[in-house]
Each structure stands twice: as C-alpha cells, then as structure tokens.
Amino acid sequence: MVFLLAGMVVMVFGNVVLRYLLDTGIDVSEEMSRFFFVWLTFIGAVVVGRENAHLGVETLVSRLGEQGRKVCMILSDIFVIICCAVFFWGTWLQAEINATNYAPITEISMLWVYGIGYFTSVGLGLMAAFRILRVLTGRVSERELRAFAGDYSDDEAHALRERLE
Template sequence: MVLLLAAMVVMVFGNVVLRYLFDTGIDISEELSRFFFVWLTFIGAVVVGRENAHLGVETLVAKLGDNGRKVCMILSDLFVIICCAVFFWGTWLQAEINATNYAPITEISMLWVYGVGYFTSLGLGLMALFRILRVLTGRISEHELRAFAGDYSDDEAHALRERLE
C-alpha cells in the first residue's frame, strides 16, 4: 500500500510540475495513478478487515453478553462470506471481457485492474471464515470479542496479557 501511494504521489505531483513548468504531462502516469488508486482502495479494505476496523453496529452488540456477541460475530461473518462469494463470482464472470479490453494509453489488460476483486473477495472471505472457525472452536480471544462490541478500553494491557498467556 505504501509503494502504491508513493508511486501515485510521485506520478501526480510530477505531472503537476510538468504541466506548470512545461505545459506538458506524462499520459501514462495519469492512467497508472488511477489504476493504483483502485488497487490501493481494495487492498486497504482487506487490511482494515484484518484490523477489524470496518463499520459495525456496536451499540446493539455491546448490550449483549459473550454468547450473544459470538452469535452476532458468526452471523456478520456469514454475511461477509456471502458478499465475498458474490463479488468473486462477478469478477469471474467479467474476467473474459476484462481480459480482452485494454487500457487506452498503457494498453494493459483491464483484468489487471478489475482482477483485484479476486484478491479482495478471497482475503476478506478467508479472514471471516477463519474467525467463524475460531469462534466455534472456542479460540476467540476476550480482547477480540470486546473489540467486536466496540470496547477498545485498555487495549494495550489486554493485548499484553493475551501474549503472556
């Protein structure tokens, strides 16, 4: 993500400087920066999913006990898996069309752009599946269960305690 963002900054800033000083620009950098932004967004979604930082309805979940939170966690992860399956299937259905379409300037196959759907759907779906398995086998941590309900108090102390156990 850092490399994509850095490349975007260099390309866009370079084009601004070139247009300001020399009234010209590099067309490839405009197109590539757009493609990098798409990848950055979807990779970011997977990273945020790993950190459990996506939006949630914590007000309701916070009022439930541990068992209620686990049920809500399983249900929400099942919905995530269903959405990821639909996203993967849609990417799969469009793959042949995207593979034969080429970007106008770089002439890169558009599958390289829209193929990020494979990465995102598999990444988020597998994380949700593994979390369901951890809940069902009783290996979900108290810290993660509290964070699912929006309770981030004393995070460092709980994380340290879990590492020591």
C-alpha cells in the same frame, strides 16, 4: 500499499510540475495513478479487514454477553462470506470482457485493474471463515470480542490479564 501510494504521489506531482513548467505531461501517469488508486483501495480493504477495523454498528452487540457477541460475530462473518462470494462471482463473470478490453494509453488488459476483485474477495472471505472457525473452537480472545462490541477501553490491562492467564 506504500509502493502504490508513493507511485501515485510521484506520478501526479510529476505531471503537475511538468504541466506547470513545460506545458507538457506524461500521459501514462494519469492512467496508472487511477489504476494504483483502485488497487490501493481494495488492498487496503483486506488490510483493514485483517486489523478488524472496518466500520461496525456496535449498538446491539455491546448490550449482549459473551455468547451473544459470538453469535453476532459468526452471523456477520457469514454475511461477509456471502458478499465475498457474490463479489468473486461478479469478477469471474466480467473477467472475459475485461481481459479483452485494453486501457487506452498503456494498453494494459483491464483484467489487471478489475481482477483485484479476486484478491479482495478471497482475502476477506478467508479471514471471515477463519474467524468463524476460531469462534467455534473457542480460540477467539476476550479482547477481540470486546473490540467487536466497540469496547476499546483499557486494552492494555485486558491484554496483560490475557497474557498472565
């Protein structure tokens, strides 16, 4: 992600400087910065999913006890897996079309751009499936359940208590 963001900054800033100073630019940089932005966004979605930092609505979940939170966690992860399956299937259906379409300047197959859907759907889907397994086997932590309900207070004290147990 750092490489993609740095590449975008260098390409866009370099193009601005070249257009301002020399009245020219690098055509490839405009196209590649757009592709980098797409990749950065979808890779970032997987990273944020790993950190359990996606947006959530904790209004109901925060009122539930431990068992209710576990049920909601499993249900939400099932919905995530369903969405990932639909996303993967859509990427699969479009793959042949994207493989034969080429970017106008770089002539890169558009499958390299839109194929990031495979990575994202598989990454998020696997994380959701593993979390369901952790909940069902009792290996989900109290801290993770509290974070799922939007309770981030006193994280250090709870983490210390979990380590001592």
